[in-house]
Amino acid sequence: MTDHAATSVSEPRTGVWFIGARGSVATTAVAGCAAVAAGLEPPTGLLTQAPEFAAAELPALSSLVFGGHDLDGSPLFKRAEELAEQGVLPHRLPAAVAGELAAADARIRPGGPLPGDPRGDEELIEAFRADLADFVRTERLARAVVVNVASTEPVPDPDAPRLPASSLYAAAALRAGCGYLNFTPSAGLHHPALRADAERSGLPHAGRDGKTGQTLLRAALAPMFRQRALDVRAWSGANLLGGGDGAALADPAAAAAKNTGKARVLRENLGTVPQGQVRIDDVPALGDWKTAWDHIAFDGFLGTRMVLQTIWQGCDSALAAPLVLDLARLVARAHQAGISGPLPQLGFYFKDPDGGPAALAEQYAALLDFAAALGAAR
Amino acid sequence: MTDHAATSVSEPRTGVWFIGARGSVATTAVAGCAAVAAGLEPPTGLLTQAPEFAAAELPALSSLVFGGHDLDGSPLFKRAEELAEQGVLPHRLPAAVAGELAAADARIRPGGPLPGDPRGDEELIEAFRADLADFVRTERLARAVVVNVASTEPVPDPDAPRLPASSLYAAAALRAGCGYLNFTPSAGLHHPALRADAERSGLPHAGRDGKTGQTLLRAALAPMFRQRALDVRAWSGANLLGGGDGAALADPAAAAAKNTGKARVLRENLGTVPQGQVRIDDVPALGDWKTAWDHIAFDGFLGTRMVLQTIWQGCDSALAAPLVLDLARLVARAHQAGISGPLPQLGFYFKDPDGGPAALAEQYAALLDFAAALGAAR
Amino acid sequence: MTDHAATSVSEPRTGVWFIGARGSVATTAVAGCAAVAAGLEPPTGLLTQAPEFAAAELPALSSLVFGGHDLDGSPLFKRAEELAEQGVLPHRLPAAVAGELAAADARIRPGGPLPGDPRGDEELIEAFRADLADFVRTERLARAVVVNVASTEPVPDPDAPRLPASSLYAAAALRAGCGYLNFTPSAGLHHPALRADAERSGLPHAGRDGKTGQTLLRAALAPMFRQRALDVRAWSGANLLGGGDGAALADPAAAAAKNTGKARVLRENLGTVPQGQVRIDDVPALGDWKTAWDHIAFDGFLGTRMVLQTIWQGCDSALAAPLVLDLARLVARAHQAGISGPLPQLGFYFKDPDGGPAALAEQYAALLDFAAALGAAR
Amino acid sequence: MTDHAATSVSEPRTGVWFIGARGSVATTAVAGCAAVAAGLEPPTGLLTQAPEFAAAELPALSSLVFGGHDLDGSPLFKRAEELAEQGVLPHRLPAAVAGELAAADARIRPGGPLPGDPRGDEELIEAFRADLADFVRTERLARAVVVNVASTEPVPDPDAPRLPASSLYAAAALRAGCGYLNFTPSAGLHHPALRADAERSGLPHAGRDGKTGQTLLRAALAPMFRQRALDVRAWSGANLLGGGDGAALADPAAAAAKNTGKARVLRENLGTVPQGQVRIDDVPALGDWKTAWDHIAFDGFLGTRMVLQTIWQGCDSALAAPLVLDLARLVARAHQAGISGPLPQLGFYFKDPDGGPAALAEQYAALLDFAAALGAAR
């Protein structure tokens, strides 16, 4: 499989630059984009392939060019085979899209800071910027979007002298004139030190933390309780997952970063903060398969005690990858249309969005409005 | 506790006439209305007490006057004590609202047809109409709403020579000039034989089948799958409940009536009909506490198999009663405002509504619009 | 992969003749036996490979020779590939054991009665017996065990003039001098018409209906309630499964056969029959993956209402196949040791055993005793 | 209700002295003992009322006399009413057993050390001993058993100069010549400083930590996995509970004490320690109703991935109280029979017993053997 018929010779090419390019989400996105573009798999989970987005003039899947940074060096094809072994990818897929995996692999540059890295912040930003500029030039891209799908960082210490890595990459994106997406709860462009640059840049950006499982469900369910005037007393959650993300979130500081977004969705949708905590446990045996149990204790008429429990058993990377592709296409198109600044219209995709409504249904409506606006833009 | 200060001397009184007036839902509604009106209990579950409905000029809870038909003769106070024993009502409530229970009890008339009842359809309709007229006159009511909360009937045989009981009551409501609500899946006003009368009547009506548990949840969750382009392969459900409703639904024909509405919500929200069935089992030990388990098998990106399961443990009568009060107030106000015919704007409350959107969020928006329209009406 | 080194030249060969030899359970057993014998997979689930059975002198896995009857003609290798596609078998396994699958495939004979089959009962029994005799002779087997893993039959009408197919095969097993195992709830050797022959035969036999999921769990859990003097009010269950077994059990008559065993385990372990039903729904999308939900409502001290729920998500064929292998080895060894008649000592494996204790722990103890007795036998 | 007919004038009276006598477990035990002794409630959950214990000559429920220590001063009747409000006790029970509650209340002495308590360890032990001696003398008791049902303490620092409170009470029990029961995970008699005294005392004792919910279930289920040669990869658990115990266990150090016993049951029953953690969250809205979710990831034949999940919704005090009564009767009888030292035969009741088998079924068998031995004793 090489070129995809649907991409006309003249269609401009759009770059998607992953921070964490050898991770599960990035690998699934690269392999899955190739598979769907080639018609090997249906576009399940890819909202932007739905008729509602037909008029938005998003870049075609076949026009996306992947590259990125990672600290790790293991080949993308090997990562894809591991994911197939776990059932994340269909087991024949890695072979079927080996060409696309190899092409993306060749465009992955070493990230940073590496352990013991002597480079200062400015030096790192500059190196990342140069990699991005090189990517755009070499691949003759109309534009590129930087997408953070690297391991979740701990909440940064406000007094730390150095920027967290995610913010170094975000600063590089601004300098290179790229749209920016933060699919993780890490600081990225939200670091106070980058605020002014972000505002000046005239670039579109969106974040934080992809909404793929428990929080997605909470955003769909919490409005029901408020609409029905039911009194949620406690909302507790337990998450079990292995894989890279499970290991990263076993660190309480990283888990804390994650839980901020999870709490927000309840507070904003219920109007109050119910009792209850969210736990994240690393269970390597589960690999990329996350189980999330939610227990919601609520009172009904005359104080009657009731309970709703939900159990979500999903494949995290398969949930995240199509959202990443959706977002990259939407931000690239926004960039082309001259839209800049934070995009609260993309709150549908995020746990902790830059404003906009908190209920899933309203976020979806806002997204469709945004798609219509893109269609109407030049 | 007798009169409630909030009801001004001059506020018109609104009748609420229950078919099935000694059942769990009706008893909970009567007791609960009194408790909330008197400030003994918070208005949890009563949407129409929320600020969003303040301007709609709905009749005050304290202005509602309850009566009804039932085949059964056991005193309302005794039914309330049984419900308190099961934990449906707070155990001190029956004593606290004994006066209101006794008053409603005194206004309950024998329904029909009784086993071996010699009366024909016309005779029964006329008797029920006379009871309604008597209620309105004796209680000096501005208007009354007839609310069907009787046991679910089997799906009627289209060739049956006689009308089902629910339709006899519905015909009587039309003749007596009352708004009509069908909180059950029974035929009621939807019987073909009543269509013309309903249209001519100039009366508002709404139905069918209150959406209180599993279907409520489905209406909140199914849109999420469509919005995320996830492919629902199978949606299966099991319901366990005892109480009167559990016993009635142990009859497969009555269960079939119930399941029509349950299937509709999936079809309309997903755009397809997934595999899977809904089972209803009578488990007397559970009383009014319903447990509903749902198992949703769906495919994500690249065909990955995922599962969501939900377990709903709710008290059926406590879920239904506030909806019944909401609906009675809304239909009475619509009647006053001269609105007639089916009210698809109330689809938020029903499993099988007369049109309108199928997603819970859109149904809620439609309800708020309706409240605004009522506020604007004379 | 052809012959397995562990089988010494002189070890006698034991035949395992599957009724339903092209079904999921049989295919998994054949492929899995080869994989474990060759050391490609660990013996997970195969109790008879555990140290507790080392002294019982069971026939080695590598000495088992598979054949059988089926109505269907699709090659065993193709069935194995389908199972691998569903994740029941590791996806490289069919290729790795292609030789063993082909060898077994070549020994599968057409069963009966086929639709419109003109042959009478006697003729069919004789044909099946001849196939068995041929198998034993051609393959130079020390003995053979007939194992019913065909589709579950409806409960037979006691007045039916003809024997059900499962009983025809059982009669043939007796005539051919083979031990007999009924892993299904079908009548098999339990048909009254076969009683005298079974007694006279001097052959060991065991059944009915493999205990692999919900009933296994019930046999482990129900004793806890009795031991703790907790009062189980209702035990309800829902089963969702696709695959061949799901389709067969969508027939209420076949489901009824299945549910007899499921009820028995509660009655015998609790000493009473609680409220509640067991439902089996065919959900083709789930394939061989069964989900069983159990809801147990029980009363504790002073009548406090409590609930235990269990959700079992298992692969039916992967649960059944090792039990089938265990049982075939145990029955073959019992035959060799001259043990005849029903084997209540194997109740650990069955939903509806021929006597013995009902609690899983006691059944396990009885099994270990049986293993010790086999070790002590000549 | 005063005296109970079943207690003959001459039956010796047995004292039950609760440490934590105003807690939920103690209050439920006192109220429940009275209710069952008077025939107001059936003996559900009280194993020692079952026929299997008839010959063990245990002290009659009606012969038990309750007293104890607590730091708190709120009347037992008020505690019982609060428990009734939460549904732990039937709501008419506190009034029905008000006499027994008042009698026990009058026998509760202030415990220690209170905040800022100037007394040293020896002084406290001596004060507690004196209270016990006084109890035995004043009430003319044949003997008394001290039962620790106080709040769980943090795991004691081995270098701490002072004994934890639970050990002070245990030392007092020894000095007063009382049998001792530790229903909590606190140190109690297991403190190294008490070892020699315990051995010399000639008194029977048992502990630690009552097995009432998640661990009970694990002791019933874990053996199933081993017996079936299934490979448990991960066993994760989440516990939600409010009430006094929930608040105490919100302290990670107290939770750690609890989790030791929970881990032990898996290790001993599975033979390995699977991945997975146990979490305990304080959710005040749930009161005494505990929800425990367990997620068990296991591999079957050929490495197939399977999952069992359990959800236990129980009332903690109602589960604990009958065990406490059972244990007090058994230890008092052992004391009478001259049995001394740790009682591994009571492992059925404990998360972290003093030896004996780990599987629930074997623990039950050991308990029945012990009952038989008591029957045979003088």
Ligand SMILES: NC(=O)c1ccc[n+]([C@@H]2O[C@H](COP(=O)([O-])OP(=O)(O)OC[C@H]3O[C@@H](n4cnc5c(N)ncnc54)[C@H](O)[C@@H]3O)[C@@H](O)[C@H]2O)c1
């Ligand atoms: N999968 C989901 O459902 C989901 C949802 C929301 C957010 N996320 C977030 O997406 C991120 C990726 O998840 P994943 O499952 O792919 O994790 P992963 O562990 O598989 O991949 C993370 C990758 O980031 C790389 N990395 C780490 N630090 C880096 C650095 N400084 N520079 C460059 N690369 C670096 C790692 O080497 C690794 O290859 C996580 O932060 C996760 O929280 C995932």
Ligand SMILES: NC(=O)c1ccc[n+]([C@@H]2O[C@H](COP(=O)([O-])OP(=O)(O)OC[C@H]3O[C@@H](n4cnc5c(N)ncnc54)[C@H](O)[C@@H]3O)[C@@H](O)[C@H]2O)c1
């Ligand atoms: N509770 C819920 O969550 C819920 C939700 C949707 C619909 N519903 C429907 O509401 C209805 C009432 O439920 P319930 O739990 O109160 O049931 P219930 O059995 O407690 O009460 C039904 C009452 O109807 C009476 N009745 C039966 N036939 C009658 C007739 N011909 N004329 C007059 N009265 C008659 C019965 O005597 C009984 O008192 C049911 O149809 C149920 O399906 C309830």
Ligand SMILES: NC(=O)c1ccc[n+]([C@@H]2O[C@H](COP(=O)([O-])OP(=O)(O)OC[C@H]3O[C@@H](n4cnc5c(N)ncnc54)[C@H](O)[C@@H]3O)[C@@H](O)[C@H]2O)c1
């Ligand atoms: N898998 C489990 O956990 C489990 C547990 C207990 C019992 N069982 C029983 O095992 C049996 C097999 O289950 P499965 O999943 O392999 O089913 P399946 O549908 O995959 O296979 C059944 C096979 O039997 C064949 N068959 C049907 N009628 C026949 C006849 N008259 N003669 C010869 N062959 C015939 C079919 O052609 C098919 O190949 C079922 O009866 C099932 O109830 C399975």
Ligand SMILES: NC(=O)c1ccc[n+]([C@@H]2O[C@H](COP(=O)([O-])OP(=O)(O)OC[C@H]3O[C@@H](n4cnc5c(N)ncnc54)[C@H](O)[C@@H]3O)[C@@H](O)[C@H]2O)c1
């Ligand atoms: N309920 C169960 O299922 C269960 C199971 C196993 C163990 N336990 C243990 O039983 C204990 C009691 O549980 P509960 O729910 O009754 O708790 P609770 O909080 O209701 O009662 C504990 C009582 O102990 C008292 N107390 C605390 N420190 C004391 C001291 N130094 N001296 C005397 N009294 C003191 C408190 O004042 C309180 O009245 C806990 O340790 C719990 O972990 C309970």
Ligand code: NA
């Ligand atoms: Na797959």
Ligand code: NA
């Ligand atoms: Na109670």
